Amino acid sequence: MPCLVVYDIPDDRLRAKVADLCMDYGLDRIQYSAFVGQLNKTYRKELMTRIRRLVGRKAAKIQLIYVRGEDWAQRIVIEQEDKRKSKGE
DSSP, X not given: OEXXXXXXXXXXXXXXXXXXXXXXXXXXXXXXXXXXXXXXXXHHHXXXXXXXXXXXXXXXXXXXXXXXHHHHHTOOOOOOOOTTSOTTO
């Protein structure tokens, strides 16, 4: 099932560890603190348990949002590169 993991973690080292963990689960980075990918229920629970252990008592806001397939298919994405930049810049 498609899921989105977003987080706000002030500690740089902890933030990097959470990002590595998301990548270990096959999620793709779509923003600096946002990952997306397919995870079944078991892996969603396992990932959040591991993140919770990593975070411990440090400040963090982490959300894992799963989306039904038909709703995911309805998402709107705008992704483009800046065409105004010249090759020499």
